[in-house]
Amino acid sequence: MMGYMRDQGRALRDTFARREEFCAPMRDLFASHEIEQVYFIGSGTSYNAALYIAPCFERLAKVFAVAEVPTRFIDMRLATLTPERARKTLVVGISQSGTSVSTVAGVRAAREAGCLAVAVTDAMESLITREVDVAVKLTCGVELIPVETRGYVVTLLEGLLMALDAGLTSGALPCEDHGRIMGQIRELIERYDDVFDEVEAWYDANAADFVTMERGAIAAYGLNFATAVEGELKLGETFKRPVSSYEMEEMIHGPQMAFDGGTFVFLIASNEHGIDRVPLFSSFFLDNKITSNVYVIGDASAAAAIELRECDLCISEEIPALLSPLVYTLPFQVIAAKNCIAVGIDTAKRPEGKRSFAHVYSED
Numbered sequence: 514m515m516g517y518m519r520d521q522g523r524a525l526r527d528t529f530a531r532r533e534e535f536c537a538p539m540r541d542l543f544a545s546h547e548i549e550q551v552y553f554i555g556s557g558t559s560y561n562a563a564l565y566i567a568p569c570f571e572r573l574a575k576v577f578a579v580a581e582v583p584t585r586f587i588d589m590r591l592a593t594l595t596p597e598r599a600r601k602t603l604v605v606g607i608s609q610s611g612t613s614v615s616t617v618a619g620v621r622a623a624r625e626a627g628c629l630a631v632a633v634t635d636a637m638e639s640l641i642t643r644e645v646d647v648a649v650k651l652t653c654g655v656e657l658i659p660v661e662t663r664g665y666v667v668t669l670l671e672g673l674l675m676a677l678d679a680g681l682t683s684g685a686l687p688c689e690d691h692g693r694i695m696g697q698i699r700e701l702i703e704r705y706d707d708v709f710d711e712v713e714a715w716y717d718a719n720a721a722d723f724v725t726m727e728r729g730a731i732a733a734y735g736l737n738f739a740t741a742v743e744g745e746l747k748l749g750e751t752f753k754r755p756v757s758s759y760e761m762e763e764m765i766h767g768p769q770m771a772f773d774g775g776t777f778v779f780l781i782a783s784n785e786h787g788i789d790r791v792p793l794f795s796s797f798f799l800d801n802k803i804t805s806n807v808y809v810i811g812d813a814s815a816a817a818a819i820e821l822r823e824c825d826l827c828i829s830e831e832i833p834a835l836l837s838p839l840v841y842t843l844p845f846q847v848i849a850a851k852n853c854i855a856v857g858i859d860t861a862k863r864p865e866g867k868r869s870f871a872h873v874y875s876e877d
């Protein structure tokens with residue numbers, strides 16, 4: 514797992530260099546169809562990436578976009594699609610492997626309803642590619658372990674680049690804004706390996722505490738809600754402790770009643786609307802002596818806005834808010850991987866003797 518994570522910087526730079534491979538097909542779709550709404554569907558890590566990609570399309574390409582798990586897309590959203598609306602609806606199924614039963618069923622149902630269906634997948638010969646109008650390459654490379662990490666950050670970047678391109682092409686995103694954001698991406702992926710090292714050093718400094726985690730709560734706002742949900746999945750599927758994710762404000766509407774000294778609270782202080790509320794949350798847990806295990810995750814701009822403690826993570830340089838999910842997922846990936854190493858859990862192994870039905874590898 515650590516090997517795939519340490520390769521993320523290279524994979525992001527490779528994805529950026531290959532952007533025309535996935536931006537061009539999406540650009541053609543937007544140019545040749547009147548698209549009024551986009552559904553990004555996927556399961557697990559791919560759904561969590563969709564939680565970031567959908568708002569990127571809304572902000573940058575000014576198109577109504579929603580992230581949905583495939584079963585809810587089929588059971589709820591399809592009902593809203595009259596034949597006329599379906600023709601103007603793009604459904605993007607994200608599946609790294611191309612074999613998630615749910616996502617394959619989702620794009621099939623979308624197409625049957627008259628929507629335009631696209632697959633974003635690393636496996637260009639997989640089942641999902643046969644159920645769509647267009648298959649778009651996900652440039653993450655195969656991950657041979659059950660836990661997806663490199664695939665997650667690559668999916669985020671690919672979605673962001675597609676949204677930027679769609680916005681530029683439609684005229685929704687001014688050329689100077691497009692150029693500025695592309696520059697920020699270039700700069701971040703160049704120093705991504707250094708950022709990874711900073712996160713790992715933070716883990717190492719707090720390792721003795723992290724391995725004692727009994728339960729976790731991850732709270733975030735804005736684009737980093739996706740980070741919280743992905744952090745919950747990563748820690749749960751590896752370290753196997755119960756972890757919940759929250760839109761930050763919602764954490765104080767009941768869930769906090771269950772927290773105690775064994776609960777590790779992670780507050781993602783991204784430089785978005787909501788950052789000023791973070792200190793209220795940390796002091797609630799600390800001052801009321803509910804748990805001393807409170808960690809704020811932020812960067813140089815968070816440090817200017819919030820009084821950080823020694824145990825908090827402060828990335829030394831500023832991370833632009835739009836790109837911050839590419840970085841703030843790292844602490845949770847690193848805690849997941851290194852806690853497992855510490856307690857002897859092999860993250861490369863699938864649970865023995867348990868056949869899952871989440872993926873299908875052939876038409877049978």
Ligand SMILES: O=P(O)(O)OC[C@H]1O[C@](O)(CO)[C@@H](O)[C@@H]1O
Pocket residue numbers: 556557558559607608609610611612613616659660661869871872
């Ligand atoms: O992106 P894919 O290949 O559809 O996989 C989705 C999810 O399915 C899993 O492989 C589990 O079944 C997760 O690890 C992953 O997040």
